[in-house]
Structure formats: structure tokens, C-alpha cells
Amino acid sequence: MTASAPLALEPPGKSWAQRILPAALRWCEGLLPTLMALGITVLAFGAFVALAGHNPLEVYAEMYRGAFGTWFSFQNSLLRAAPLMLTGLCTALPARLGLMVIGGEGALVVGGMAAAASAAALRGAPPSLVIAGMMLGSMLAGGVWIGAAGALRALRGVNETIGSLLLSYIGIALFNHLVEGPFRDPASLNKPSTPPIGEANMLGNLPGLDVHVGLAFGILACIACHVLMEHTVFGFSARVVGGNPRAARLSGLRVPSLIIITCAIAGSAAGLAGMVEVAAIHGNANASLMAGYGYAGILVAFLARHNTIAILPVALLLGGINASGGLLQRTFGLPDAAVSVLQGIAFVVLLASETYRGRLRLSRAPS
Amino acid sequence: MKQLELPPSRSPSARRPLLSRSLFNAMLALLLASGAGCKKTESEAAPGATGSASAASSAPLTVGFVYVGSRSDYGYNQAHAKAASQLQGVKLREEENVPETVAVQKTMESMINLDGAKVLFPTSFGYFDPHILALANKYPDVSFLHCGGLYSEGKHPKNVGSYFGYIDEAEYVAGIVAGSTTKTKKLGFIAAKPIPQVLRNINAYTLGARSVDPTVTVSVIFTGDWSLPVKEAEAANSLVDQGVDVLTAHVDSPKVVIESAERRGVFSTGYHASQAELAPKGYLTGAEWNWEKVYSAYIDKIKKGEPWEHLVRGGIKEGFVKLSPYGEPVAEETKKKADAAKAGLEAGTLVIFKGPLSSNDGKQILAAGESRGQTDIELEKMSYLVEGVKGAIE
Numbered sequence: 001m002t003a004s005a006p007l008a009l010e011p012p013g014k015s016w017a018q019r020i021l022p023a024a025l026r027w028c029e030g031l032l033p034t035l036m037a038l039g040i041t042v043l044a045f046g047a048f049v050a051l052a053g054h055n056p057l058e059v060y061a062e063m064y065r066g067a068f069g070t071w072f073s074f075q076n077s078l079l080r081a082a083p084l085m086l087t088g089l090c091t092a093l094p095a096r097l098g099l100m101v102i103g104g105e106g107a108l109v110v111g112g113m114a115a116a117a118s119a120a121a122l123r124g125a126p127p128s129l130v131i132a133g134m135m136l137g138s139m140l141a142g143g144v145w146i147g148a149a150g151a152l153r154a155l156r157g158v159n160e161t162i163g164s165l166l167l168s169y170i171g172i173a174l175f176n177h178l179v180e181g182p183f184r185d186p187a188s189l190n191k192p193s194t195p196p197i198g199e200a201n202m203l204g205n206l207p208g209l210d211v212h213v214g215l216a217f218g219i220l221a222c223i224a225c226h227v228l229m230e231h232t233v234f235g236f237s238a239r240v241v242g243g244n245p246r247a248a249r250l251s252g253l254r255v256p257s258l259i260i261i262t263c264a265i266a267g268s269a270a271g272l273a274g275m276v277e278v279a280a281i282h283g284n285a286n287a288s289l290m291a292g293y294g295y296a297g298i299l300v301a302f303l304a305r306h307n308t309i310a311i312l313p314v315a316l317l318l319g320g321i322n323a324s325g326g327l328l329q330r331t332f333g334l335p336d337a338a339v340s341v342l343q344g345i346a347f348v349v350l351l352a353s354e355t356y357r358g359r360l361r362l363s364r365a366p367s
Numbered sequence: 368m369k370q371l372e373l374p375p376s377r378s379p380s381a382r383r384p385l386l387s388r389s390l391f392n393a394m395l396a397l398l399l400a401s402g403a404g405c406k407k408t409e410s411e412a413a414p415g416a417t418g419s420a421s422a423a424s425s426a427p428l429t430v431g432f433v434y435v436g437s438r439s440d441y442g443y444n445q446a447h448a449k450a451a452s453q454l455q456g457v458k459l460r461e462e463e464n465v466p467e468t469v470a471v472q473k474t475m476e477s478m479i480n481l482d483g484a485k486v487l488f489p490t491s492f493g494y495f496d497p498h499i500l501a502l503a504n505k506y507p508d509v510s511f512l513h514c515g516g517l518y519s520e521g522k523h524p525k526n527v528g529s530y531f532g533y534i535d536e537a538e539y540v541a542g543i544v545a546g547s548t549t550k551t552k553k554l555g556f557i558a559a560k561p562i563p564q565v566l567r568n569i570n571a572y573t574l575g576a577r578s579v580d581p582t583v584t585v586s587v588i589f590t591g592d593w594s595l596p597v598k599e600a601e602a603a604n605s606l607v608d609q610g611v612d613v614l615t616a617h618v619d620s621p622k623v624v625i626e627s628a629e630r631r632g633v634f635s636t637g638y639h640a641s642q643a644e645l646a647p648k649g650y651l652t653g654a655e656w657n658w659e660k661v662y663s664a665y666i667d668k669i670k671k672g673e674p675w676e677h678l679v680r681g682g683i684k685e686g687f688v689k690l691s692p693y694g695e696p697v698a699e700e701t702k703k704k705a706d707a708a709k710a711g712l713e714a715g716t717l718v719i720f721k722g723p724l725s726s727n728d729g730k731q732i733l734a735a736g737e738s739r740g741q742t743d744i745e746l747e748k749m750s751y752l753v754e755g756v757k758g759a760i761e
Binding site for chain 1: 431437460461462463464465466467468469470473474476477478480481482492493496497515560561562563564591592747748
């Protein structure tokens with residue numbers, strides 16, 4: 001911790017620019033590995049596209065058009081980013097404690113199921129109450145799901161990666177059982193679904209946007225988690241656990257409850273994503289909920305380096321890539337997998353670029 | 368807080384050039400790696416490329432097709448994509464692997480807004496509600512033609528149409544071929560979910576097989592979802608181990624099942640599209656969609672500005688479904704029986720679901736003398752497996 005000494009000892013009386021500039025440079029240094037990784041990704045995917053017989057510049061121009069180039073495209077990207085923000089949190093939050101949770105998909109589907117069940121239980125109540133009930137129910141279910149993985153880790157030493165993944169399979173199996181069995185709407189003949197939650201209880205769009213309220217949930221959740229993790233005693237304690245669990249325990253932190261609570265918060269974010277799918281899009285719970293948002297969230301969390309605010313731009317970037325994927329297929333006849341190739345390259349390069357964190361310098365190192 | 372976390376002892380000696388050699392090497396390796404994986408992708412891309420190449424004629428109608436899986440899946444999606452590729456004089460825009468989420472809404476909107484599509488064929492059953500309905504209200508000038516037969520007058524927007532085929536007719540004939548060819552008298556049916564549409568196919572197949580040999584049984588395994596290749600292969604092997612010698616499937620892509628059957632040296636009948644080339648030895652026939660006919664009819668009407676029907680259905684007679692050409696192992700006598708059934712279905716004299724008919728758990732479905740014709744709405748609520756099917760609906 002003595003490292004802060006040189007920073008604190010900056011001589012007073014320096015001009016505004018002299019003080020801001022090094023800080024700005026340091027901030028840029030933090031971004032540098034990520035920017036370089038993105039640059040390398042662009043080059044590598046460009047080469048891939050060129051080898052597939054297309055002009056990379058044209059492809060990138062088209063991708064830009066499909067992702068951000070028009071107002072429609074931008075809203076399309078925002079809409080696709082919304083669930084990724086919430087499922088990204090499901091992996092990013094436990095990662096701050098050094099835990100690798102990958103069961104967001106399971107938390108999402110149990111959250112969606114809980115939302116549908118809450119709506120059914122509150123049938124006839126005013127819409128605001130039903131929506132609040134669906135939110136609470138979904139967050140509770142998702143929280144219990146990932147919280148259970150956290151509890152298994154904290155109390156029984158079960159590896160949380162495997163634990164959350166297996167719980168995810170159980171959640172999906174339970175979901176399928178309920179949708180095709182006891183909780184099936186008899187009217188849903190060839191597409192088994194739960195009874196509709198009712199048109200009045202659907203989440204609408206954000207004012208002036210063609211994007212549902214789920215986007216606001218995602219942004220608010222990311223900001224709330226940022227405040228929690230960076231500006232509260234709880235968040236500080238959690239990060240201490242992430243730094244060294246034994247040291248945390250020795251300094252009197254209640255490590256198991258920190259783990260369980262953080263995992264529960266993470267799970268409730270994914271559960272809320274399930275509720276958004278049900279209440280903003282499908283109007284009921286059915287197998288279409290399992291669209292892989294939970295797994296894509298892992299990618300988002302890693303690309304954001306588990307920084308809950310960085311999840312926002314990363315989710316938007318991935319949303320944009322997904323939004324433009326269709327245009328690549330349609331305009332160039334590139335296979336659907338092209339987008340997966342791009343995401344795969346980005347993932348690998350970004351992880352590899354972590355080795356360069358702190359080694360690339362724009363400013364002179366403090367002497 | 369942030370500053371406290373700065374790495375404590377970054378001595379100036381740790382400085383490195385911006386682009387060091389190892390990073391450069393990593394980049395090179397990636398470039399090479401992406402190049403190596405490229406050959407395959409290029410050939411996969413070929414079918415789509417032909418679509419955009421045909422867009423040369425002057426201001427043609429832009430038609431968008433959306434598929435839930437791969438266009439070359441030897442199954443449901445390929446059946447649609449093949450029909451799409453045969454449309455004349457339109458600008459074709461296709462997108463595959465689009466899930467039944469808000470993604471399909473955005474794909475359709477993107478086709479409308481960025482490609483100028485006026486007609487959309489979102490082909491997956493699950494695209495209809497809520498996705499197509501949501502967009503149809505928003506874009507009243509665009510025609511949404513959906514595969515699934517879900518349109519109901521007065522309830523759904525005017526610019527929506529839905530079409531479907533009575534493919535159980537083709538399944539019935541395929542069942543006749545399978546029932547005549549089997550030596551062990553055991554047929555195997557690998558199905559996705561016990562929903563009415565699937566049950567109807569299993570039942571028609573069974574009734575076809577048992578119409579030529581009442582001792583034949585059909586063992587059913589439900590995998591639980593539309594595309595689970597590993598489970599499908601396991602189910603195929605398990606059925607063959609039980610003595611089944613003709614396999615068929617109702618999943619999105621029967622490819623794995625047909626290939627497994629061929630590898631195990633048993634016969635197979637196909638579904639959705641022709642899988643004959645996957646099993647040159649054992650492929651008997653198959654129940655195929657013939658969407659070419661439906662699509663060209665729709666497009667002709669739309670081009671001429673004529674109104675089109677909102678609900679279109681048809682079977683063998685209307686040319687909506689067809690059978691794969693008989694494979695080599697099919698005996699002449701079997702072909703005669705199958706052709707006779709086909710003729711009966713075309714003429715409307717052959718009714719598949721007629722009494723006496725009971726379910727495999729002993730309940731009476733239809734009394735002697737009762738019958739349910741092809742268009743009977745009751746058949747679309749099917750919730751039973753007929754006698755002769757080994758298996759249960761959970």
C-alpha cells in the first residue's frame with residue numbers, strides 16, 4: 001500500500017494541466033491493452049473476411065451500418081445489449097471475489113419461470129403490482145439459484161464453476177418440466193408455454209425509443225452494482241476476499257456470507273433478465289427463453305474485465321456485433337458463424353492482452 | 368481507492384515498446400489460424416451468395432427469409448431454403464440461425480428497413496406469436512407469411528398469412544414402405560416433443576405401417592428439443608440395439624438419425640427434406656415438404672397485386688408435401704402398395720384416422736365407423752399415441 005506514496009507526494013502548486021495530464025495518460029494506459037486487442041481483432045477478422053472472398057472494408061462498413069449506422073440499427077444494438085448487461089453481472093460480480101460463476105443461463109430461466117408464476121399468482125391485481133411481483137419473484141429465484149452455488153462453495157467447498165453450471169442444467173430441466181407439464185397452458189398446442197401474463201402486465205418501451213424497459217433495468221443494475229462494489233464497505237470487503245480469501249478471513253471478514261450474498265445478487269440480475277424476456281417480449285415463459293443470453297453474459301463479463309460499468313459499453317458492442325450479423329449474412333452471404341468467429345477472436349485476443357496490462361506506458365513511470 | 372490499487376512497484380525497467388515482438392507473433396498466429404479455418408466457411412457461404420447474385424434484374428420484389436437453424440441442415444430449414452432459392456425474379460435476402468427471441472423481430476425489421484423487403488417468410492413455428500404479430504401491426508405494408516397454419520380470421524392482422532401442409536399423409540405412405548420392408552417388425556421413431564403435430568406424424572406413420580402388417584410396432588423416443596444431435600444419435604443406437612431395423616425422426620434435422628441408421632446397417636425413412644444422399648444403402652423414402660409450390664404461388668399473387676389467402680393448407684393432393692423417390696431396398700410390391708395409398712390420399716378416398724382406433728394405453732379414440740378427415744380440427748389437438756406405438760407421453 002506504500003505504492004500510493006509517490007502519488008500523494010506530488011508537489012503542490014503544479015498547474016491544472018500538469019496535474020490532469022498524467023492522470024489522463026494513466027487512464028489511457030489502462031485502456032491501451034483493450035484498444036490494442038480490439039485493433040488486432042479487427043485486423044484478424046478482416047483477414048478472415050478477405051480470405052472468404054470479401055473486401056474487409058466493405059464488410060466493416062456494412063457492420064457499422066447494421067450496428068450503429070442508422071437510428072434503427074442503434075436501437076437494435078441497444079435492445080440486444082439489454083439482456084447481456086444483466087447476465088454479464090451474473091459472472092462479473094462473483095468474479096470480484098475470485099469466483100468463476102458460469103450458470104447465468106440457469107438463473108435466467110428460473111427467473112423467467114418465477115416471473116410467469118408470479119404473474120399467475122397475482123392474476124387480477126393492478127399491473128404495477130403484477131410487474132413488481134414478477135420482478136421480485138424473478139430476482140428471488142435467480143438469487144436463490146446462484147446463491148446456492150455460492151453457498152455450496154462457501155460452506156461445502158464445491159467448485160462454484162461446476163456447481164453453477166450443473167445448477168444451470170437442473171434449472172433448465174425444471175423449466176422444461178414445468179412448461180411442458182404442470183404449468184403448461186392447455187391452449188399452447190404446438191409450442192408449450194405457460195399461461196400468458198396478460199397484455200396489461202407487459203413491460204412497455206422506453207419513452208421515445210423502440211427499446212423495452214429492460215435496457216433501463218440493465219443500466220441501473222450495472223450502476224448500482226458499481227456503487228456497491230466500489231463505494232461501500234460491503235464492496236470493499238468483497239474485493240478483499242477476491243484479493244486473498246485467507247487474509248480476508250484473518251482480518252475478521254465473514255467470507256462465507258460475503259460470497260453467498262454476492263452470488264445471490266449476481267443471480268438476481270440474471271433472474272431479472274429472465275423476467276424481462278417474459279414480460280417485455282414473450283408474454284409467457286417458453287423454451288425460447290433459452291437463447292444463450294446467460295452464456296453470452298460470461299463473454300461480456302470477461303471482456304469488461306469484471307468491471308460492472310465497463311459491462312455497459314461491452315454489452316453494447318456485442319449487441320452491435322449481433323445486430324450486424326444478420327446484415328453480413330444477407331449482404332455478403334457470410335455464414336452465421338462469421339459473427340461467432342469475430343466474437344471468438346475478440347475473446348481470445350482480449351484475454352491474451354491482459355498480459356500487457358500495466359506494461360504499456362504512455363507517460364513516464366513515476367520516478 | 369483506484370490509485371491504491373495501482374501495481375506497487377512498476378519500475379521504469381519494466382517499460383516495453385508499444386508493440387513488442389511476442390505480441391506481434393501472437394497476431395500473426397491468429398491471422399494464420401483464421402485463414403486455416405476459412406476454406407470450410409467459404410464453401411458454406413456459397414448457397415447464400417447465389418441469392419444476392421440473382422438481384423440483378425430491375426427493381427425486383429425484395430423477399431426476406433428467416434430460418435431458425437442452418438440453411439443446410441438436411442431438414443426443416445433446408446426444405447424452406449431450397450424453395451426460397453427457386454423463386455424467380457425476386458431479390459432474395461436470407462438469414463439463418465435466428466432464435467425465436469426479439470432477435471427475429473429485429474431481423475425482420477432490419478430486412479424491412481435496411482434491405483427494403485416487402486414480403487417476409489419467417490419460417491419457424493415459434494416466430495408467429497408474439498414476434499410476427501408485433502411487427503405486422505407496425506408495418507402494415509409488408510406481408511408476413513408464416514409456416515405453421517396459425518392464422519385466425521379477425522384475431523390477427525390482415526397482412527399476415529400462415530400456411531402448412533398435411534405431412535402426416537406422406538408419413539402414412541412412408542409408414543407403409545417401412546412396415547413392408549422391416550424384417551424384425553420393429554420400427555423406431557425419434558421425436559422432439561410430444562406436441563400434437565409430432566404425435567400426428569408418429570400416429571400416421573404407425574397406422575401406415577400397421578395397415579400392411581398389423582404385427583409391426585413403432586418404438587418412440589422423445590429427445591425433448593428440436594435440435595439435440597447427441598441425444599438423437601444415442602436414441603438411434605439404443606433403438607437399433609433393441610432390434611429396430613427402420614429408423615425415422617421428427618426433429619429439426621434428421622441428419623444424425625439417418626446417418627446413424629446407415630452406419631448401423633438398418634433402413635431409414637426421412638423427414639422434412641430428402642436425406643437420401645446421407646444413406647445411399649438404407650434410405651427407403653421420406654416425408655418431404657414441397658414449399659416451392661406454396662412460395663411461388665404467394666409471390667405470383669403478390670407481384671400481380673392480387674389478394675392472397677390468409678390460411679393455406681394442403682397435403683399430397685395439393686402438392687404441399689411429397690415423398691422422396693423410393694430407395695434401392697424398396698421392393699416392387701411395396702412400391703405398388705405405397706403408390707396405391709398415395710393415389711387414395713390424392714383422390715380423398717383414403718382416410719388415415721378412422722375407427723376403430725384406440726390409443727396405446729387402451730382408450731378408445733374413434734369407434735368403428737367414425738372417421739376424422741384431414742381437415743378435421745380435432746386432429747390438431749392430438750394428445751395420444753395410437754395402438755402399436757411403444758412409448759408414452761409424459
